[in-house]
Amino acid sequence: xxxxxxxxxxxxxxxxxxxxxxxxxxxxxxxxxxxxxxxxxxxxxxxxxxxxxxxxxxxxxxxxxxxxxxxxxxxxxxxxxxxxxxxxxxxxxxxxxxxxxxxxxxxxxxxxxxxxxx
Numbered sequence: 001x002x003x004x005x006x007x008x009x010x011x012x013x014x015x016x017x018x019x020x021x022x023x024x025x026x027x028x029x030x031x032x033x034x035x036x037x038x039x040x041x042x043x044x045x046x047x048x049x050x051x052x053x054x055x056x057x058x059x060x061x062x063x064x065x066x067x068x069x070x071x072x073x074x075x076x077x078x079x080x081x082x083x084x085x086x087x088x089x090x091x092x093x094x095x096x097x098x099x100x101x102x103x104x105x106x107x108x109x110x111x112x113x114x115x116x117x118x
Contacts, residue, residue, distance in 0.1 A: 018069040025051070025076035032080055038088030048094070051080050055104040061114070078111070 028051065031037040042048055054060055054074040064071040085095050098104045 015069070018073065021073055022069070022076055025073065025080055028080045029076060029083060032083030032087060035087045035089070038084050042084060042088050042094065048084075051077055051084075052094075052098070052104075053077070055081065055098060055107055056101060057107070058103060060107045061110045064114070074111075078108075 028041060032041060041051075054077045057063065060074060064074055081094070081098070085098075088094070098108075
């Protein structure tokens, strides 16, 4: 098999994976409009860590600049986090976790600065 075939297959698999992640985040965003769902989402083992993972990434801004799909995923992640903070009883804890993490605060400030440049 030629190298180009492998590259094409890997790229296709990455696109499909990104789309599935994005779909999942969109579903969570819709569910997070209800406070009861927010509580359940925050209580689900490991789910909150997966949702907030982009916020804690040391390379978030560079990755957003390089990859539109990653930018879409990060954007959806922030939207879900916004709903969780706004609607969930555990939102106070989540706000504290994010605000006490230097990387997350730096990423959020950078995102705000990116939005101001447009």
